[in-house]
Amino acid sequence: MTFKELSNSAWLWILVIAGLLYVAGLAAAFMVKARKRCLELGIENTTIKKVISSSCTFSIVPSLSIVIGLISLAAVLGTPWAWFRLSVVGAVSYELMAADMVIQAMGLNFASAGAQPANVFGAVMIVMSIGIMFGIITNIIAAKKITTSMADYNRKSGGWGAVFSGCFMMAMMSVMMPLQVYNPATGWNFVGTLTLLTSAGIGLLIATIAKKTGAKWLNDFNLAIVLILGMASSVLWTNVVGMFA
Structure with missing residues (x-):
């Protein structure tokens, strides 16, 4: 099998x-x-x-x-x-x-x-x-301990609670993203890097449109749209990178 x-x-x-x-x-x-x-x-x-x-x-x-x-x-x-x-x-x-x-x-x-x-x-x-x-x-x-501690911290520190949560998320992304750009086993991943940048740009654009127009419902579709367009862009970048390989 x-x-x-x-x-x-x-x-x-x-x-x-x-x-x-x-x-x-x-x-x-x-x-x-x-x-x-x-x-x-x-x-x-x-x-x-x-x-x-x-x-x-x-x-x-x-x-x-x-x-x-x-x-x-x-x-x-x-x-x-x-x-x-x-x-x-x-x-x-x-x-x-x-x-x-x-x-x-x-x-x-x-x-x-x-x-x-x-x-x-x-x-x-x-x-x-x-x-x-x-x-x-x-x-x-x-x-339970983590949740209550974070809730207490957010209540006491005000805006710093949101900053702390954002920093924690960025730390997780900092661990994952380098592997999309460079992997010691396979080398530089140009297609993955370009797809990552394209997806990030699309997500930022959707969030900006939702904020400027007041269409908050767009935020609910942000991840789905980014996934679809990001995968489509990976096909495009694969062909583009292949032309210069």
Whole structure:
């Protein structure tokens, strides 16, 4: 069995669907408990229904970027595993980076991975699963403490709380972005760099338009638009760079 065959095998589909049904069941159980608690607090049933319907409506737009990410990740890791990762835990950028590190460590690349033995895909699954566990364990142990500490800090420091959160996000991006520009194993990534700059420019343009025109709804579509146009630009830059290679 090859990497590609295992990544789309029937057994993997069955296991992924079973896992997703379990997670969906937990979500449904907590929703029932939450509704019961709301009724105990005297909140009217009509109000609860409005909250549920509005939450479902507003969750559709952010999920567009997840669907786009699923399409791109499925092309590399197969549909079931990509579906499982993006439905439960993980984001497409982290998943692709983790999978790419494993494949490169084996002296391979995504283009040739599909024809490799199934144990290559097994190694990818193990590393991705172990890597994401640290975040889950940290949340179990320290999420409440971190959340309350940040809330207290924001309340006491005013605007500095937002600056601190922004710096934390920039620190995460500073870890990820250099790998898109230069990788010691493969060298300079001109296509990735140009795609990164193009995507950043598109995102900034959309945010500016939303701010200038007051069309705040554009911010909800920002990530989805950037993903689509960013992927389209990668095709363009691949052809452009290929002309000068």
